[in-house]
Amino acid sequence: MPPRKVQQKKGVRVLKQASKRPSTQHHQPSDEEEDMGTIRALVARVDALERERLQPCDAGAGPSTASTGKKSARLVEKCTKSRILASLVSRIGVLEAAAPVQEPAVLPSPVASSVVLLASSFPMFSRPDVDGLLQGQAQSPQSSVLPGSSESSALVASPLVASPAAYAGILNLPVPVRIVLCGHSILFWVHRRASSSFSGMQLQLSASATVSWEARRGMLWDALLPLVCRTMASAAQPHILLIHLGENDLVQRPGMDLLLKVRRDLTWLRRSYPNLILVWSDMLVRRIWRGAIYTNKIDRSRKWVNRKVRDLILSLGGVCISHDRVKFYSPQLFRDDGVHLSERGCDLFLEDLRLGLRSLFSLLG
Numbered sequence: 001m002p003p004r005k006v007q008q009k010k011g012v013r014v015l016k017q018a019s020k021r022p023s024t025q026h027h028q029p030s031d032e033e034e035d036m037g038t039i040r041a042l043v044a045r046v047d048a049l050e051r052e053r054l055q056p057c058d059a060g061a062g063p064s065t066a067s068t069g070k071k072s073a074r075l076v077e078k079c080t081k082s083r084i085l086a087s088l089v090s091r092i093g094v095l096e097a098a099a100p101v102q103e104p105a106v107l108p109s110p111v112a113s114s115v116v117l118l119a120s121s122f123p124m125f126s127r128p129d130v131d132g133l134l135q136g137q138a139q140s141p142q143s144s145v146l147p148g149s150s151e152s153s154a155l156v157a158s159p160l161v162a163s164p165a166a167y168a169g170i171l172n173l174p175v176p177v178r179i180v181l182c183g184h185s186i187l188f189w190v191h192r193r194a195s196s197s198f199s200g201m202q203l204q205l206s207a208s209a210t211v212s213w214e215a216r217r218g219m220l221w222d223a224l225l226p227l228v229c230r231t232m233a234s235a236a237q238p239h240i241l242l243i244h245l246g247e248n249d250l251v252q253r254p255g256m257d258l259l260l261k262v263r264r265d266l267t268w269l270r271r272s273y274p275n276l277i278l279v280w281s282d283m284l285v286r287r288i289w290r291g292a293i294y295t296n297k298i299d300r301s302r303k304w305v306n307r308k309v310r311d312l313i314l315s316l317g318g319v320c321i322s323h324d325r326v327k328f329y330s331p332q333l334f335r336d337d338g339v340h341l342s343e344r345g346c347d348l349f350l351e352d353l354r355l356g357l358r359s360l361f362s363l364l365g
Contacts, residue, residue: 159324160356161310165317169277170363173239177209177361180231182224183244185340186284186349188215193346203354208361212238221249221258225265232273241269242321242353244281246305251291255301259308266309270316278318281353282306285328288338299328321356323349 170177181187191213194201202211214227224245231238249258266278283306289298310320325348326333326341333345341349 158355158359159322159352160319160359161314161322162319162360163314163317166277166319166360167363169275169317170360175208176206177240178236178238179205179209179211179240179242179357180214180238181211181242181244181353182214182227183242183281184215184219184248185217186247187213187244188217189340190346190349191215193343194350197347197350199350199354203350203357205354205357205361209240209357218248219245220252221245221261221265225268228269232276238276240277240279240357242279242281244283246283246309247286247302250283250298250301250305251289255305259305262305262309263312266312266316278313278316279356280309280313280318280320282310282320282322284323284326284341284349286339287328287331287334290339319356319360321352323352325352 181191191201194203200206201213202209205211214231216223216227224243228241231241246258246262269276269278283302285299285302289295292298313320326345333342333348334340335342
């Protein structure tokens with residue numbers, strides 16, 4: 001039989017035991033709470049200083065508003081950490097913007113819109129605003145006119161970004177200027193296309209320059225220095241060296257490793273051949289990266305290395321040529337392999353080279 005319930009006696013009150021709750025008397029504040037208290041004190045001090053600055057300077061006047069008493073704990077909790085940090089960051093930004101900034105002296109340049117002035121120090125991991133100068137070129141209207149026509153030349157902006165040292169070096173060069181183009185299979189097939197293209201293998205620069213092509217299919221960055229040394233040891237030493245390399249290396253090594261090699265080799269070329277003008281041709285996007293597992297990471301690495309090498313080339317007194325019209329979402333510019341350029345893509349590449357070098361040679365007349 002089930003146990004009988006014990007009947008409560010009349011007049012006796014049963015007291016329930018209070019649930020045990022953790023005592024808060026000896027609660028130790030955490031590091032985050034201490035930081036929040038410090039931040040709140042800083043914000044309160046900044047608010048007080050701003051109110052004092054806005055109030056009229058009157059010794060006999062009292063406070064402009066009456067005291068509202070202590071804020072409730074609920075209202076204080078609504079002031080989250082993100083809002084406090086945002087307030088501090090915005091105010092610090094205003095104070096820094098008001099501080100005097102020492103700007104470098106601007107050197108005179110023949111083409112002011114194409115010149116980027118950098119500090120004399122070697123800014124390896126700093127970013128000058130090079131992309132801002134290229135923004136107008138990226139937003140230039142796309143034209144369906146074939147390259148080479150007068151209408152196409154009028155609509156397409158020059159893809160050249162040069163340092164003042166490059167312009168000064170061009171003025172001191174004899175005419176005709178000897179140019180050597182070094183690169184891998186992209187340059188190899190562009191050279192083939194140039195033989196039957198409107199620009200020709202001399203890129204329509206025969207009046208002021210002679211162009212020679214040194215393209216190797218599958219060429220990696222490590223093969224650049226031996227090729228340049230052989231070229232410089234010849235009787236006709238080039239005055240300008242254009243480099244289009246790096247895409248093949250991105251699949252085989254990290255972007256940081258490639259950047260360190262590029263920095264070392266280009267710096268060595270500048271010290272060894274101080275009169276040689278270096279021209280960097282931006283690495284192109286690819287629809288297919290052979291051997292890559294994560295293609296989006298490879299493309300992000302390509303963009304990052306391009307930006308860093310632009311800064312490096314400009315700091316060395318060189319020239320950069322971009323290829324903003326060769327885009328991933330334009331399959332007609334690529335062959336079926338997704339790597340090499342089609343005839344249309346080769347024409348755009350040649351047009352970028354021609355316009356960039358022509359704007360540089362405009363000083364020679």
